[in-house]
Structure formats: structure tokens, C-alpha cells
Amino acid sequence: MASGMDDRTTRVLRHIVEDYIATAEPVGSRTISKKMGQALSPATIRNIMADLEEAGFLAQPHTSAGRIPTGAGFRYYIDHLLLRQTLARGEMDQLHRAAGEGNGPADELVRQVSRLLSNLARQASVVVVSSPEHQVLRSVSLMRAGVERILLVTVMRGGWVQHRLIEGEPDHTGDELEKISAYLNELAEGRTLPQLRARILAELGKEKARYDRVMGRALAMGARALADAAPGEVFIEGRANILEQPEFAEDVDRLKRILRAFEEKSVIFRLLDRAMESRAIQVSVGLENTVEELPDISVVASGYRQGASSVGSIGLIGPVRMDYSRVIPLVEYAAGLLTTMFEDR
Amino acid sequence: MASGMDDRTTRVLRHIVEDYIATAEPVGSRTISKKMGQALSPATIRNIMADLEEAGFLAQPHTSAGRIPTGAGFRYYIDHLLLRQTLARGEMDQLHRAAGEGNGPADELVRQVSRLLSNLARQASVVVVSSPEHQVLRSVSLMRAGVERILLVTVMRGGWVQHRLIEGEPDHTGDELEKISAYLNELAEGRTLPQLRARILAELGKEKARYDRVMGRALAMGARALADAAPGEVFIEGRANILEQPEFAEDVDRLKRILRAFEEKSVIFRLLDRAMESRAIQVSVGLENTVEELPDISVVASGYRQGASSVGSIGLIGPVRMDYSRVIPLVEYAAGLLTTMFEDR
DNA sequence: ATTAGCACTCTCCTTGCCGGAGTGCTAACT
DNA sequence: AGTTAGCACTCCGGCAAGGAGAGTGCTAAT
DSSP: OOTTOOHHHHHHHHHHHHHHHHHOSOBOHHHHHHHTTTSSOHHHHHHHHHHHHHTTSEEOSSTTSOBEEOHHHHHHIIIIIOOOOOOOHHHHHHHHHHHHHOOSSHHHHHHHHHHHHHHHHTSEEEEEEOOGGGSBEEEEEEEEEETTEEEEEEEETTSOEEEEEEESOOOOOHHHHHHHHHHHHHHHTTOBHHHHHHHHHHHHHSHHHHHOHHHHHHHHHHHHHTSSOOOOEEEEEOGGGGGGSHHHHHOHHHHHHHHHHHHOHHHHHHHHHHHHHOSSOEEEOGGGSSOTTOTTEEEEEEEEEETTEEEEEEEEEEESOOOHHHHHHHHHHHHHHHHHHHHTO | OOTTOOHHHHHHHHHHHHHHHHHOSOBOHHHHHHHTTTSSOHHHHHHHHHHHHHTTSEEOSSTTSOBEEOHHHHHHIIIIIOOOOOOOHHHHHHHHHHHHHOOSSHHHHHHHHHHHHHHHHTSEEEEEEOOGGGSBEEEEEEEEEETTEEEEEEEETTSOEEEEEEESOOOOOHHHHHHHHHHHHHHHTTOBHHHHHHHHHHHHHSHHHHHOHHHHHHHHHHHHHTSSOOOOEEEEEOHHHHTTSHHHHHOHHHHHHHHHHHHOHHHHHHHHHHHHHOSSOEEEOGGGSSOTTOTTEEEEEEEEEETTEEEEEEEEEEESOOOHHHHHHHHHHHHHHHHHHHHTO
């Protein structure tokens, strides 16, 4: 039935959506007639609009206003009508430069790209880093961090760094600690966290662990520090960009709801996790996204990968009225860039 | 002249400020008369109010509205009239618990306390961590982080952790890297960053550095990684709490200005740096704070220390109309708590 | 010095009215 | 049959007028 719409009808829908995206105002039949070169009179457009409304793609705020697209209208537009803009050379360059500046550990890189993405799209940008549980360790190190406090630093392939504090550990001499650290490092390299845990448990069972002090301490500390799974992370950049959207100028409550959602990392996680698995870009319009509190918010997101496994996703959050033709290629490019950057890490 | 106010006048001022803090509405003479037990009639209060207005402590939004305190009015109230509330047992407990949960590295601790402070005060909370330049190193470690990429991790006394990436470093064997790391760690422990830099330069000048490969590499890498001073950090928690303040419900622009300021770390830095040096709590009301864009914002902040040296400050940002009698003790307590926590680190 | 009384001012809310934008329907046109 | 011109209708937004309420400043009496 949706596919049963003829060409003329879909063209009208496209123009309505695009005009609404540009102006944030309800669109009238007159405007569309002009936009289409007066090939059709306003009256005809009105008939078509009535059909589109019946089909659920348009709605009227009140009897004598123009139409605005519904969630379904946007959905159809995105799925069938969207003409992607190509990124400007300059925008790509900027993104590359941002990636280059993120020369610290991985979170710096991701943050930098996210910030620029946010500025280019004039929306808030969100990055989710999935739990490092299934990433491969590159190195670990134990460092003295205080009296009876030792810090376990883990570096993953791709450059993610985490710390975990081990408290109440009896003090070791510097030399001893270095040996313990070296042994643990040897054990860790090339393994994922679950693999390392398993290996530690296996080693602990062996005879030797009971006699070799260095080995024993290393295994005990490793087991303790790695007991809990490391959680994922969420970065939000460019909240301020969202303030420029006219929909938030009038409706303060909506602004509040979305800002509150930003404080709840778990909400953001839920919003983006669909994009994480899939390889293609994901666009959730309004109600479709599973978060009850945000029926009027859209999320455009794409996963990025490290080699074959997905390690997170990057995207934009904003009002449903978003310039998808521009925003979708931007997010896609940013995700691709991250994937590339992680390739040679 | 300010001190020339008699007791009655100041009592009236106090009541006006407190009522305004509670209601966010202009306060009339009738209200104050009732509040003071009808000892004085509204007419008398009006005369006093006129005096206070002349002295610059009160203002009228328009001729026939009540009075609201000016910046100077708040200032006087804070400096001379304020009766601090004592913290509820429960609130102190909560703060302690939050500090206990921040059992990771220092930034976890600080973040946790900041978040709770924000929730208790119903304002946005800000923590500034001053540059670690003058803190004392506890340990450093070099870790493999990729092909020709090495990560230098530094842990300060107090538990602050930083990483710096060294790129284009030729690969070393694990064994070699551990030796280099160990040597650098030995050099670093107990020194501040500038001291370590100086020491590295001194060692580099020595004959031995040219022949001993381990030593040479260690010094070279140390010099490179530590070339730039590490910047300070800013954490903002509880932005959403600020949304509840009624002043922002009406005036969206003000909300936007402050949210935009939150995106600019340098602005926050400027706002809090006064508090960093001083030992006492600092309250900046409106225009007093040096940031042009935020004339109607107050900052309550206090530095926290690590031993004798101040390492940062924690505070609250919100509208000038803030419950100072409650908020000031809260911030003070939180700062004190952080100082205590860092004592045994 | 304080206060009662009163006229005055200003905001805010409601009401009513008008113009504009846009629709839906009908009847005529191709 | 589909398209279009014409027209009555609806609804919003802005504006002005009017009244209630809150609060003030001033004056005169205590």
C-alpha cells in the first residue's frame, strides 16, 4: 500500500518533508504548488495531501493550518525518497584533521571526531563505546598508586585504556611489582578479558602458583581486579548545538526531557545499541526508538569497528525534524573514519 | 555606609532576600510585615524598603511590584546576614558514601562527590582539577599501545592518572621496554613534573646516557612525552538539576547562555580559579564573576587540597537566586571531604 | 517616628474583534 | 476521470479594551 503510491504523490510528500525540514513550519498546498513549478494547482495538491493524511504520513496541527509530516512520513521519506547530499570536500578534511588531533589514547580520538560531527550537523553528538569485554588486550601494567593501593592499567588493541584500583594489597618492593606486572602482561597479551580470566583461573589451579611468589601474587591480583566486567562508556558532545533548533526555543519541556536523558547514560545506551550490531546506518524516528520519554527525538547512528568486531557506535541526537539528507552521510563518514583509524592501531 | 544600617533595616533586608530565595517572586511590604510578626506596619516597611532601594540593595521590576534583591543585596546578605544551616546527618552520610564509591582513580572519586553535591543542592556542580604540573609523581609506566606507539602512564600522589601517547617510537622487546620503564619510574618517583623534566635534561647531558641504550631511550622518551605541560580538567555534573530552577523555565535565553558556557571549559576555568588559591569558600554573585556572558549567574566554590598544595576546586553554578544558607555549607563540606580523602592517598 | 488611608500605577488575565492563511467542498472544465 | 477555480468556513495570532489584584508613594494624623 505504501508502495502503491504513485510518483506524483511521493513527489508531493518529498516536497512537504523537505520544506518542513527547512522551515519548521506547517506546509500549505500553495507553497508546494509553487515549488513544483505550478504544474499542479493548489487544489489538486490539497487532494493529494488529504490522501497522504489518510495514509498516515501527514498531520494537521489544527484544521486550517498546513500539514506537517508524521513519524511515518519521515520514515517513508528516509527509506524511499531521500536524496543524500555528498559531503563537501572541506567537511571531510575537517573530520580527518579532527581525527589526526585525537592523537592520545582512543577516547581522545573518538571525542574529537564526535565534537566536530556535532558542530557540522548542528546537533548533539553521542558516542557509545561498548564494553571492552570482547576486545583484545595489548598490554597491562601494575603501578603503585598509594599505600596498599595498586593500579592495574589495561591497554586494548585500538588504544582504549582503562584503570582499575586494587585496594588493600600489601606493599611490594618496586622490583617485585615490576616482575609481577611483567608476568601478568605476558599472560594478557593477545587475549580478551574473558580469556584472560579463564587463563588466570587455570593457572591458579596449578601446583606452581602455590610456590612461586611472583606468580601467585600476579594471579591473585589479576583475578581480583578483573572480577567485574568493565562497563562501556558514553560521551556526549555539543549539547549546545541542539539549543539552536527552533523547536526547543518554544517548547522548553522538550528541551528539558532531552537534557535529562543525556544525564542518564543508560538511556543513551539503549538508544544507540541497535546501531552497534548492524553494519548499516540506523535512523530511529521519534516513537520508534525504544525510549518512552523521548517520542519526538530522532537518532541517526552507525557502528564503527575494529577489524571485524564492532566496538561502539557514533551518532547524532536531535529533533525528528532533522536534515537527514545531510546528516546521514555525515554520520556514515564519521563512523567510517573511526573504523579506518582503528585499523592501524 | 553599608555598616551604617541599623538592625531593623538589615532584618528587613534579610527577610526580603530569604523570601525571594524561597519564592522567586518580588516581595511586597505586606508579606514582610507579617513575617516579622506585625511589629511594624506595611507602611513602615515600605519606608525602609525605599531606603534599601536607594542604597542599591533592592530593585523594583516595575513601579507597582514588590522588591527583589540586587546583586549588591545578595552580596550584603551573604557577607553579613547569612545564617548557615547545618547539614543534615543524612546528607553528610550520603557524601561519605559517594566518596567511598569513588574507589577508582582520583577522577572517579571527584566525579562521584560532584554528582551527589549537584543532586543535594539542585544545582549544576563543577569540579576543576588544576594542571598536575605541581603535583608529585608516584609512579610512571611505559606500555605498548600499538605499532610504534607507546603509552606513558603517570600516576600522581592522590591518585590522578594521565596518559600520553608517544608515536613513531621504534619497537622494543617486552623485556627492554620493561627495563626502560623501570628506569624512568625510578627517576620519576617523588618528583614533580618540572623537576622530572629538569632531571631528565640533566641526565641527558651526562656521558653515560650516550652509551647505555636503556637509559638513553628512557630519557629520550620521557623528554618527548613530557614536553608539553599537562592541562587541567573540568567535570560538570548534574546539568539537569539546573533545569528545575523556575528562572530558566521562563527565560530560555538564559538557560542557553549557561549551557553554552558549560561547553567552553575555559569559561568554567575562569569562573572557578579564584576559589582555587584561596582557602575559604568563594561566592561570586552575578556581575562579580569575571565572565561577561553570565551576569546573572552565581558561583559557590571552594578549593580542595592535597596536603599543603591546592589541587583543584569544587563548586556549584546556578542562578543568583540560590539558597546560600544551605548551599555554602554543602560546598564547604564537599571540599573538606575531598581534602580528607586525598590525605591518605 | 510610625501608621492609617487613599489615590495611583502597573501587570496580568479575559474578552472580543479582525485579518490572514489554509482548508474542504462543489461545480465547472478538459 | 481527473483537474481546477471559486467560495464558504475554520482556526490561529495579534491587538485593544476593561477589570481585578497587588503594591507602591505620599499625606496627614497619632
